Amino acid sequence: MTTETPAPPATKLTWRQKLSRADMKATPYALVSPYFILFAIFGLFPMGYTLYASLHSWKLGNPDREFVGLKNYEFLLFDYERFNWSILNTLGMFIMATVPQIICALIVANALNKRLKRPMFWRMLVLAPIVTSVVAVGVIFARIWGQEYGMVNGFLDLIGMDKVDWQAGRFSSWLAISSMVDWRWMGYNALIFLAAMQTIPRNLYEAATVDGATSRQQFWKITIPQLKPVLIFTVFVSSVGGMTMFVEPMMFDSGRLLGGTDGQFQTTAMVLVDILRTHGNYGVSAAAGWLLFIVIGIVAAINFLVVNRIQGNK
């Protein structure tokens, strides 16, 4: 008994120490676990499961699934014409939506970077389109580009030109749809460029001025190269966003998934959703998902190389 009396405080101390050590070791994992558990369920698992589904003939309401290898991919690439066209449509709209948008955003950011009164006021004005949802943009712009009473056609009529059925043609519909993307995201990207411009050291410009460089030269030789990392980031985000375009073209056709009479503005995401929701074909839509993923990867890689290159020449 007497030998045991000093023991309890000792074990009590180690128990506390153990607890605190356990706290130091285990709690970090506990803190990050909610993210990783949910990410595993809703991010990683679907990725693998899509691969599995894409290799099977599998439809809604039919529990039998048969392994068919790459048949679903073959079907999309060689038999289902809409799919290849949709990739072209998506690429076309992505380019028309991204290139002018980034150029405008750079110019606007450069303007916002000047010594303005009430800078926050201008920034909020430029950012205002972000309050609309994509669906709302679709609703509004579908009317602006409308054939009968649309504002653009009204204007064309006013200056004596023929009205255009913007939905009918491939190029004209792309133009209308990319205007939605341009309008909604230009200000957002301008703010991102502005933030990066503000981190450029002022003495670079001062030195350039002493050397006699004009504003234009300074913009191209100092501002643009300094923005390289942000440009790469923005182009990447725009590639992913543009290549998964869905709501704008859908709303341009009053909420339908077929992208116009001949699918002239049907994007790959619309094809995927159409196969999945309208036809309930799990296997083929999963294959479409993977093909889209691969295309996005290729586009992102090409964009990276292009942005890197332009920088190198300047």
Add this chain to the structure above:
Amino acid sequence: MSTATAPRPVPPATASPVKPTKPPRAKRRKAVESGEGVYAPTVMTRIGLVIVSVLSIFPLYWMIVIASTTTSNAAGFPPALLPGGNLGKNIQQALADPEANLLLGLGNSMIITGTVTFSVVLISTLGGFAFAKLKFRGSKVLMGTVLFSMMVPLQQLGIVPLYIVMVELQWLDTLQAVILPFLVNGFGIFMMRQYVEQAVPDEIIEAARIDGASTLGIWWRIVLPALRPAMVVLGLLTFMLNWNEFLWPFMVLSGENPTIQLAIRQLSTATWSADLSMIFTGTLISIIPIAILFVVFGRQIVGGIMEGSTK
């Protein structure tokens, strides 16, 4: 943390003290002034900014115009350019329409967006704190996974299997099917990690440990209060993003139980879609919550977007 957002907008003001002392010769002086000129707004700058602002506001303004007039006015050309007096009546009519389900959509969107925002902010502060201040094995690899998850468009790839799962669970047309896949967000973890690193000095955490505080206690009593401004920004961005989410709700919900975005789509596909002012009224209603947030917290939203990009 407010120190990180506050000084950002003012560089134009700090520019003037930097102005070099007046050079003696007139020629030099002109040159130096034009160096400042990189930051001096020209007439073109002002005109350009005004044009851009008009372009970004006009569609929003036009939406209000159409939403406040009658359909017969909205359809003609030249289109109505001034607001009419029918806004109140149109809103009442749109909300009361049994087919559009606008009120139900608003309620559903509130529940979904509120839950998702709360979860993303909470989980991001936990994870961000751990990645910024705690040492644990594998933290670099795990953080790399977070960054990877930010870059990859999992949504497009994951939509097929997630849909299959929801069908199997018979969760179609339920709100949990919409909420669950969005409860975490890699960007949130990343953003909170950056803020914790700046806002919470290591010494304070050490001191708290010596006083016997547990890790969770440190998170609750030191990290969370310091993170409040960042939580507001992340909450705002998450709310806006999820309020506007369309694709996934479209997959799992029906027109009977829509989010507000689905209700708007229904408005414009319905057989009576000719009623332009009704469609625009519905669209206006769907934007109001975000517009209020934007007016009240615009400064934080602008700051959050700009802060997030330079890190």
